[in-house]
Amino acid sequence: MVQGVQIEVNDDDGIQYLINTNPATDQIISKVACTTLDELETKIVTSKTAQRKWRLKSPEDRVAVLQEALREVATVQDQLVKLMIQEMGKPIGEAEEELEFAINKDEYFHVLLESLQPQQYENSTVVRHPYGVVAVMSPWNFPVDEILLLALPSLASGNTVIVKPSEVVPETGALLVKTLQSKLPDGVLQLAQGAGDVGAALVQHPGVNLVAMTGSTATGKKILQSASTQLKRVILEMGGKDPMIVLEDANLESAAKDAVAYSLCNSGQVCCSIERIYVANSVYEQFQQLCAKEAASYKVGDGMDPSTKVGPLVSKLQQEQVQTQVQDALEKGAKKLYQSEAVPTTGSFYPVTVLSDVQLDMKLFSAETFGPVVAMTSFDGTEEQAVILANQTEYGLGSCVYTQDMAKAQRIAAMIDAGQVGINCYPLEGMDVQCPWVGHKQSGYGFHSGYAGFLQFSIPKTIVHKK
Incomplete structure (x- = not known):
């Protein structure tokens, strides 16, 4: 942070x-x-x-x-x-x-x-x-x-x-x-x-x-x-670098809505923000389109404006870090699907940005971002690869899996090294008051x-x- x-x-x-x-x-x-x-x-x-x-x-x-x-x-x-x-x-x-x-x-x-x-x-x-x-x-x-x-x-x-x-x-x-x-x-x-x-x-x-x-x-x-x-x-x-797994049988509209909402909540400045999205190859193109469309509804502006959904980043230094990570990703082959244009020039605002084809060798997929960025890539859609990708981080705070196959979801959830796993939901939302909030690994x-x-x-x- x-x-x-x-x-x-x-x-x-x-x-x-x-x-x-x-x-x-x-x-x-x-x-x-x-x-x-x-x-x-x-x-x-x-x-x-x-x-x-x-x-x-x-x-x-x-x-x-x-x-x-x-x-x-x-x-x-x-x-x-x-x-x-x-x-x-x-x-x-x-x-x-x-x-x-x-x-x-x-x-x-x-x-x-x-x-x-x-x-x-x-x-x-x-x-x-x-x-x-x-x-x-x-x-x-x-x-x-x-x-x-x-x-x-x-x-x-x-x-x-x-x-x-x-x-x-x-x-x-x-x-x-x-x-x-x-x-x-x-x-x-x-x-x-x-x-x-x-x-x-x-x-x-x-x-x-x-x-x-x-x-x-x-x-x-x-x-x-x-x-x-x-x-x-x-x-x-x-800190965290939370993954989201989207399998081919997921409700894509619901998953895309959550992907954008919980990547951008608090301008992305949440330890359990969704920061890595892995989407099954067969639905990858459709999911990209849904996320770009959803992100376009998020207005960037002063927090005092009731219509604002994404406020400024906390500082110029934080703004520079997000810009550095995004630029690094673009230079290494990531694609810009959407970026908001109407962003105030004063303060430390950063535009809502949706990127695809973000890979592990990019800073955006390895280091904590803490900014209004939706970052995704595709994978083969198998349970085994989903678990490997989700765990390919030093962090282990939150995570989520989207699929209509509950048995499959439970198997994946059991193997993810994280304190919280949401199945077809963001884990922080709706957690029972009896549940602890736990961070695995670092x-x-x-x-x-x-x-x-x-x-x-x-x-x-x-x-x-x-x-």
């Missing part, structure tokens, strides 16, 4: 400031002071002190407080939507959808509470023990939901939390955290602002007991290496969400009792 953030140092006091810029207009939104090392030290001490009382509350009481805090977030929903659009360019429809999903969590809290209950055995009881202080480092592409995905189970488990939002979306993160803080005991949830150096200081600090991060694989590796010196627990959800280390994921935010402790 390429960002590109400008930092300015105040000549009078030496404080660093994040230069917060609107990617649609290139205009400065604000200057946000970075948390100093001294301030970080104070926050960690405060977190440890607050955790001693917070952990004594029952899981039911902690969850009740968190539910009240989320209701408070609902009162600033419109402000959060506006900030998301300004800071990272998300189209208003997608921003509103993210907020709705993030704050409506009744069933979520039911499963979360279930995961925290003691397990009784004949002579033993297994209880959930909090780690202590959790550092949550969230990405810019889902600046509200990703904080909550990591902070809520941490807090419910009896930990205290320090959130460092991405330096790209500091105001969105600040408003969310401060709103939650208004309903939480002092010190239970805190905010740290800054770039990678602030995140690194959090990871390295001996007072932080668990690091939970969603972000790039490169950043995840750095966190893992740093945390290993203290045997510190980590939960890392990282897409994850630890995991979150669902009953099994919630258990990652506390450690089991066995109490043996003799009658």
Whole structure:
């Protein structure tokens, strides 16, 4: 995930400031002071002190407080939507959808509470023990939901939390955290602002007991290496290069619609975007036509415009990366089926682009793209080749298979090395709240969400009792 953030140092006091810029207009939104090392030290001490009382509350009481805090977030929903659009360019429809999903969590809290209950055995009881202080480092592409995905189970488990939002979306993160803080005991949830150096200081600090991060694989590796010196627990959800398999008996109209929608969602800036599409030879030509037609309905523009489906990329640096990958593919033989023309000249917009005949030796099919590109190629249509191609990556986050033969789909799904597989659907859509979100290979280390994921935010402790 390429960002590109400008930092300015105040000549009078030496404080660093994040230069917060609107990617649609290139205009400065604000200057946000970075948390100093001294301030970080104070926050960690405060977190440890607050955790001693917070952990004594029952899981039911902690969850009740968190539910009240989320209701408070609902009162600033419109402000959060506006900030998301300004800071990272998300189209208003997608921003509103993210907020709705993030704050409506009744069933979520039911499963979360279930995961925290003691397990009784004949002579033993297994209880959930909090780690202590959790550092949550969230990405810019889902600046509200990703904080909550990591902070809520941490807090419910009896930990205290320090959130460092991405330096790209500091105001969105600040408003969310401060709103939650208004309903939480002092010190239970805190905010740290800054770039990678602030995140690194959090990871390295001996007072932080668990690091939970969603972000790039490169950043995840750095966190893992740093945390290993203290045997510190980590939960890392990282990058992806998700494949889509379209077999000859698939519903091509439905598959093409999903191929375009989930390649372009959030301007393609999603760790589980569809980034590699493999289509059976016999239906390849028809599928290309369907995708090009579907992509032509996606308007590129400012996220504040309700008709916009694809907003700007998060930065000029990200724009350059996508352009480099597309150009590399075209020079090596890929074909341009469609590219939108009405693209704003200001900001970091990139046109919706549909490419065919994209091969593995092209950067577009090997490196994470994070842009509004639909990339496809053909294959022989066999199950064996479908599995080989899907697994021909260092990543393993999501994937999907389109066919009307359910037995065949299940066989392929069982052999794909990924945490989530959708059959005739995008796996993230419609997942049951009980299900974990998992990255295989270099897409994850630890995991979150669902009953099994919630258990990652506390450690089991066995109490043996003799009658």
